[in-house]
Amino acid sequence: MATQIAVTGAVLAARGLDKSFGSLVVASGIDFELPQGARYALIGPNGAGKTTLINLMTGMLRPDRGQIFLGGEAVTALGPAARVKRGLVRTFQINALFPHLSALEAVALAVCERQGHGGIWWRRLPDYRAAVEEAHAILASLHLADDCYRLTHELAYGQQRLLEIALALATKPKVLLLDEPAAGVPRDESGALFGVISGLSRDITVLFIEHDMDVVFRFASRILVMVGGRILVEGSPDQISADPRVREVYLGQKRHG
Amino acid sequence: MASAAAPHAYLQQQARWHWVEIVFWLSTLLPFVLFPQYLQLASQIAITALFALSLDLILGYAGVVSLGHAAFFGLGAYTAGILSKFYWGEPLSLLVAGALVAGLVGYATSWIIAYFRHLALIMITLGLGLLLYEAANSASWLTGGADGLQGVRIRPLLDYFNFDLYGRTAYTYSLIVLFLAFLVTRRIIHSPFGLSLRGIRENPVRMPAIGAPSRAHIRKIYTIAAVMAGIAGALIAETTETVSLETLSFQRSADVLVILILGGAGRLYGGIVGAIIYMVARDQFSGVNPQFWYFWIGLLLVAVVMFLPNGILGGLARFTESWRRRSR
Amino acid sequence: MLTSLGGVLFDGFAYGMLLFLLSVGLSVTLGMMNFINLAHGSFGMLGGYVTVTLMDRLGWPFLATLPAAFVAAAALSVVLERLLFRHSYRAGELDQVLLTIGVVFMSVASAAYIWGTVQQPVQLPDYFTGSFTFLGVNFAYYRLFLIGTALVVTLLLVAGLEWTRFGAQVRAAVDNQRMARGLGINVNLAFAITFALGSGLAGLGGSLAIAMVGLDPDFAFAYLVYVLIVVSVGGLASIGGSFAAATVLGISDIAGKYYFPALGSFLIYLVMVGVLMWRPAGLFGKR
Numbered sequence: 001m002a003t004q005i006a007v008t009g010a011v012l013a014a015r016g017l018d019k020s021f022g023s024l025v026v027a028s029g030i031d032f033e034l035p036q037g038a039r040y041a042l043i044g045p046n047g048a049g050k051t052t053l054i055n056l057m058t059g060m061l062r063p064d065r066g067q068i069f070l071g072g073e074a075v076t077a078l079g080p081a082a083r084v085k086r087g088l089v090r091t092f093q094i095n096a097l098f099p100h101l102s103a104l105e106a107v108a109l110a111v112c113e114r115q116g117h118g119g120i121w122w123r124r125l126p127d128y129r130a131a132v133e134e135a136h137a138i139l140a141s142l143h144l145a146d147d148c149y150r151l152t153h154e155l156a157y158g159q160q161r162l163l164e165i166a167l168a169l170a171t172k173p174k175v176l177l178l179d180e181p182a183a184g185v186p187r188d189e190s191g192a193l194f195g196v197i198s199g200l201s202r203d204i205t206v207l208f209i210e211h212d213m214d215v216v217f218r219f220a221s222r223i224l225v226m227v228g229g230r231i232l233v234e235g236s237p238d239q240i241s242a243d244p245r246v247r248e249v250y251l252g253q254k255r256h257g
Numbered sequence: 258m259a260s261a262a263a264p265h266a267y268l269q270q271q272a273r274w275h276w277v278e279i280v281f282w283l284s285t286l287l288p289f290v291l292f293p294q295y296l297q298l299a300s301q302i303a304i305t306a307l308f309a310l311s312l313d314l315i316l317g318y319a320g321v322v323s324l325g326h327a328a329f330f331g332l333g334a335y336t337a338g339i340l341s342k343f344y345w346g347e348p349l350s351l352l353v354a355g356a357l358v359a360g361l362v363g364y365a366t367s368w369i370i371a372y373f374r375h376l377a378l379i380m381i382t383l384g385l386g387l388l389l390y391e392a393a394n395s396a397s398w399l400t401g402g403a404d405g406l407q408g409v410r411i412r413p414l415l416d417y418f419n420f421d422l423y424g425r426t427a428y429t430y431s432l433i434v435l436f437l438a439f440l441v442t443r444r445i446i447h448s449p450f451g452l453s454l455r456g457i458r459e460n461p462v463r464m465p466a467i468g469a470p471s472r473a474h475i476r477k478i479y480t481i482a483a484v485m486a487g488i489a490g491a492l493i494a495e496t497t498e499t500v501s502l503e504t505l506s507f508q509r510s511a512d513v514l515v516i517l518i519l520g521g522a523g524r525l526y527g528g529i530v531g532a533i534i535y536m537v538a539r540d541q542f543s544g545v546n547p548q549f550w551y552f553w554i555g556l557l558l559v560a561v562v563m564f565l566p567n568g569i570l571g572g573l574a575r576f577t578e579s580w581r582r583r584s585r
Numbered sequence: 586m587l588t589s590l591g592g593v594l595f596d597g598f599a600y601g602m603l604l605f606l607l608s609v610g611l612s613v614t615l616g617m618m619n620f621i622n623l624a625h626g627s628f629g630m631l632g633g634y635v636t637v638t639l640m641d642r643l644g645w646p647f648l649a650t651l652p653a654a655f656v657a658a659a660a661l662s663v664v665l666e667r668l669l670f671r672h673s674y675r676a677g678e679l680d681q682v683l684l685t686i687g688v689v690f691m692s693v694a695s696a697a698y699i700w701g702t703v704q705q706p707v708q709l710p711d712y713f714t715g716s717f718t719f720l721g722v723n724f725a726y727y728r729l730f731l732i733g734t735a736l737v738v739t740l741l742l743v744a745g746l747e748w749t750r751f752g753a754q755v756r757a758a759v760d761n762q763r764m765a766r767g768l769g770i771n772v773n774l775a776f777a778i779t780f781a782l783g784s785g786l787a788g789l790g791g792s793l794a795i796a797m798v799g800l801d802p803d804f805a806f807a808y809l810v811y812v813l814i815v816v817s818v819g820g821l822a823s824i825g826g827s828f829a830a831a832t833v834l835g836i837s838d839i840a841g842k843y844y845f846p847a848l849g850s851f852l853i854y855l856v857m858v859g860v861l862m863w864r865p866a867g868l869f870g871k872r
Contacts, residue, residue, distance in 0.1 A: 121451065388855060
């Protein structure tokens with residue numbers, strides 16, 4: 001199919017996404033592509049529709065028009081869980097965790113679901129030793145191994161942000177959409193958090209939303225600028241910082257977050 | 258410190274039988290020796306505990322609030338009762354039949370249940386329960402209507418043990434069934450599926466974002482819970498040889514909810530402990546003034562919600578935890 | 586057949602108006618605070634017992650007991666709201682359900698303790714006992730009075746919500762609680778007042794109901810189900826929706842019991858489950 005040929009090479013692509021709530025247009029004619037292994041930042045003023053775009057890409061919202069392609073395959077009709085199964089995974093701006101599960105249990109849950117054991121009720125969890133150890137290894141890679149038996153709601157806030165990422169990693173994502181991964185984390189800690197993100201395997205393509213421009217310019221290979229539900233411009237950090245339109249609508253304004 | 262243990266060994270440790278559990282199950286044999294005149298009551302308690310255990314699976318673990326769980330209890334009871342009246346009275350096969358019918362209806366309705374949450378879910382479970390109650394009330398040619406089902410005849414268990422007046426057989430039988438169901442529940446809780454259920458309870462929105470098919474999980478556990486409630490209903494029909502409309506009533510659904518909340522939802526023993534306390538208290542106090550019994554239940558419910566949010570077992574756990582910390 | 590249809594429509598409409606009075610308060614409070622108050626039927630029951638007691642023991646005239654029933658139910662609801670309910674607005678629906686079921690249990694048991702479990706006798710004043718026949722349909726005076734009262738209440742509610750300052754606050758709180766708070770509206774106070782008004786209306790409905798449907802301690806549970814049906818089918822915080830749902834429910838319940846007596850309430854429950862599956866937010870719900 002022509003549309004599929006048009007997006008080969010891109011791991012994730014959006015084609016002409018529109019979405020509105022009543023008279024409020026939150027996404028309009030969104031087109032973009034993420035190449036394999038990319039580190040993209042999605043920036044824009046508050047209310048620009050960044051989180052909405054992630055909701056659209058991951059199937060939490062249905063677009064009014066347009067198509068979404070994952071590895072050249074249209075996934076627009078699939079629900080969120082089915083997209084996760086195909087490797088399109090997100091994290092949440094506000095912690096969306098499992099407060100009364102331990103960190104290990106939460107990640108083991110995600111690993112078991114990925115491996116298709118989620119419906120097995122006649123064998124015990126520790127019998128899936130490989131899954132449990134994988135969960136532990138993911139936590140260890142995010143420096144959470146020491147606290148992995150503590151309940152999620154007892155973890156420090158920064159640790160909970162890391163657990164968000166751990167849950168996403170447990171699904172073995174091809175594309176990871178991070179909605180303000182460092183939201184609420186003190187500025188001096190957010191660098192460490194992004195260090196972890198940039199250290200992720202290049203098999204994982206990453207798009208992150210972030211307000212802190214220093215972080216964006218340090219960690220993003222390319223930047224998408226969104227304003228009023230549209231993608232205003234896409235370019236390398238140098239191009240973006242030099243672009244007068246971006247200066248006007250975004251960098252000129254008071255910074256948020 | 259726990260963090261030194263290998264992760265799977267730690268989880269194994271979590272799933273291991275605690276000595277308190279073994280003591281508890283051994284002490285369920287005490288009524289045979291200590292209260293032989295109360296074995297009928299003990300049997301009712303075991304059946305109620307089984308019913309509460311089944312509700313715990315959906316409410317305590319998966320977070321699915323139901324105000325119509327008696328539907329499956331009543332289905333099991335009527336299935337066993339009607340079959341015994343018109344066809345055969347062999348108790349074990351009746352138990353299976355009750356489980357089957359309740360499970361089938363549970364599976365059918367689970368497709369509806371899995372799509373709703375919050376108020377709509379509460380209303381739909383309530384509505385389905387009422388619907389079944391009215392259906393049973395209308396079909397009096399089959400169910401006996403408001404007069405209850407007459408002529409339930411149950412053969413001796415294994416064609417050998419008569420259901421005696423003292424309830425020795427009834428209690429033995431109910432206790433064994435309860436224990437088997439408990440073993441299944443315990444296995445479910447410690448399985449990957451049980452973990453997924455807790456995930457749904459903790460954060461239903463996040464589950465799809467880690468690729469979990471929440472609705473399929475809810476359908477499955479709802480069906481399992483219906484089967485278990487059906488078994489409890491069949492047991493009550495067999496051990497009392499009567500089935501009344503009350504088995505399907507909203508009152509029954511509310512009672513089991515109270516029992517579970519009282520004991521502690523989302524804890525393996527919550528329903529069982531709640532059933533023991535509730536049934537013994539009712540036996541002791543409702544004789545004086547059965548109407549007023551519900552005043553105390555209501556007060557208790559309010560008190561538990563306000564002051565003991567995790568039920569008696571939750572309160573106990575908190576108490577022992579703080580005691581342990583202090584003694585350290 | 587045709588005359589019976591007219592009678593069924595009239596009686597059903599009157600019955601529906603009763604259900605409307607009993608349930609409209611819950612519809613609004615549920616829409617405002619998302620607080621699932623299963624004890625709403627208990628306020629209706631209280632209104633009924635207030636009327637019976639004032640008439641029987643103190644010899645009050647029937648009409649004079651109606652405002653008393655309203656005030657009693659409203660007053661009790663304020664006490665319960667301040668004492669218990671407000672602690673669980675942020676809790677999950679399970680806690681709210683349990684808490685309010687507990688209150689229902691207590692109210693039922695208390696009613697049985699104070700007034701006994703028997704049906705309470707209600708002697709309507711003479712001017713309400715008659716009826717007249719028009720086009721072959723029998724119009725009972727009392728039911729006409731009931732319909733009139735409900736229509737007046739509806740008009741007052743709609744007007745109050747649309748045109749008063751308080752009504753605007755309530756609408757804002759229903760629409761978006763956070764925004765309303767941000768605008769400086771005292772949502773808690775607005776809610777407490779709405780809650781009292783709604784419970785008072787239930788009390789009024791209860792005292793009007795007893796001459797038609799009788800009164801015993803079962804009332805709180807029996808009518809709770811009808812109230813919940815009206816609210817969930819009509820949609821939250823929708824007076825028009827509650828009105829329409831109550832009318833449809835009243836007529837179809839009377840019609841069902843008249844034409845298919847063997848089915849009892851089966852049809853109603855079927856309709857309710859069907860509507861909820863089709864539109865979980867109710868026929869007129871916005872969410």
